[in-house]
Amino acid sequence: MECNNCSVNELKFEIKVEGELNQSILPQVIEHLTRRNIEVKEKEQGLIIPESGAKEFMDFCEHFMATDRVEFRINKEEWKPFSQIETVMDMQWIDNVIKKELITCHYQPIINGDGTIFAYEMLSRFQNEDGSMIYPNEIFPAAKSRGRLYALDRVCRMTAVKYAAKLEDKKAFINFIPTSIYSPEFCLRSTTLLANQLNVDPKQLVFEVVETEQVDDLDHLKRILTYYKERGFNYALDDVGEGFSTAEVLAELKPQYMKLDMQYVQGVAEEAGKQKVALSFLEKAIAVGSVPLAEGVETEEDFNWLKEKGYELFQGYYFGKPEAEPRTELVYA
Template identity: 25%
Template sequence: MTKRKTWTQKLLAAPRHLQHINGRLRNEMKELGRLSALLDIMEQGRLDTFFQPILQLGNGRTMGHEVLNRPPHSAQFPTTEHFYEFAGRTDQMFRFEHYCRRISLSRYMERLPDAESGTDRLVFINVHPGVLNDSRHKSGETLSLLQELNLSPERVVFELTERQAVQDYVGFEKVLSHYREQGFRIAVDDAGSGYNSLKTLVYLKPEFIKLDKFLIRRIHSNREQQELLELISGYAARSATRVIAEGIETEEELLYLQMAGIEFGQGYALGRPGFLPEPGAFPSDSPQVSAGGGCKYVSSDR
């Protein structure tokens, strides 16, 4: 009787077990499809490259460009975020990062207008922290590429994002020191979006802090965001770090950041990502404000 009951329970459980196996197989097939698509994008050079200007908020001059590599739209990767999230957790991350670094710098120099070739504008390229610290990384590879392109390392900024959090800050700081000795500079992306970004600022002492776009969105009408901006700006001033506000989309946001004395800015209001690394500009009817006036609080609209 006990054996019959046991077999009955197993038979009843069989459909759920098969359903579980079927679900795992579907997920594994999806992962294989995404991996195949990632490899195809690299092998066929199918990433599109765009350049978004970064402006000095005091005078409107373009100080540099961030390089943005975007995959083609597909069922495997409906958004750019899906694509980079997947690439970051595969065993192809090291190869993918090297591919991105090469096309970012090569396409920048290829598309740079002749009138801009003699400038000292900076090039911000996104870098996965784990790749810089990877044992497979060969010292001098990026320098060799820059020599081929006739691009000075002093013009290149490695942009680290909080989404790829650093684990060993002490060891990673030593790696960054090696790059700084070669002339490269460091930017921390997404600052103000979480605890890890604050640890990164303290330990890695970047040359640039890029403020997260969610901190900038409607900052002109949100006191809490303004207070956080003031704290980060004060820290940056004391540590000789320069601040870049990302995601500026309206004239109101731009005006507040100018009044708050933020040195640099990036966003649709200043220039959308384009095929060529061309200069950005203030909105045509934007009022001119002298930067450096300090933060001015306004009432929150929440």
């Protein structure tokens, strides 16, 4: 069973109309759509229509109504100007990607200081049915515009668990967006069941908290991480030093792994400002019992500096780019 947010049913557009002209025409709009066999639900200031009827409504609206006084929303999200509704409809292709799970994973190695492989980060790759690639800067804006981020996050998470099953004794770092999970017990049940079905040891999986927007409810995030921890999974705080991943959040969450954001890693061997930040978060990670991990390492100089100061795990192009198959050996200067 899936929640409405994680399923990919036909979108329902909630339309709000304002102004005397629009309100006077609204009954005619509803009558017109009904004659066209379009399902319409009347609201006090507007109506709700399925996406299949949205084009008909758009045509009527543009000819007879003041469109600057019309707004829409989906999934009870924020209201948007009517002019943006066509963009949402143009992104319908994302529904097919999610429904048909046109997603694979690549493996990027995470190494110990001696160059041996400790784990892999599972990085999602997306494609069309013809096999052509869809880039992340296309997929995520499309998912967000159609209210599909929750569904996309879920299918990416499930795919990553499947790909992790082939790693045997290595850990798999799997990204997840905390705001896509409204109830850990409900939303994460399918993830834990899949891991059990594939005989993946929970200790093998490390769920990375990634978030491009502020997480307002830190207590909710703690409940999610507690759910993971109680079932034997580990978790990491990603992009530390960037966005909401501050020292205070690190202290509150006490993750098993702390990933220092790459902006403080690249060039750290030469730049005093980055060194100060890297050392500060290293100290805080050790204080809360987190393993310090530096991501985005691209040069030998940065790697050596970070290792000498106490960072234990490393990730970046210096050691290996994401690949379709997990690397078993690493070669670097």
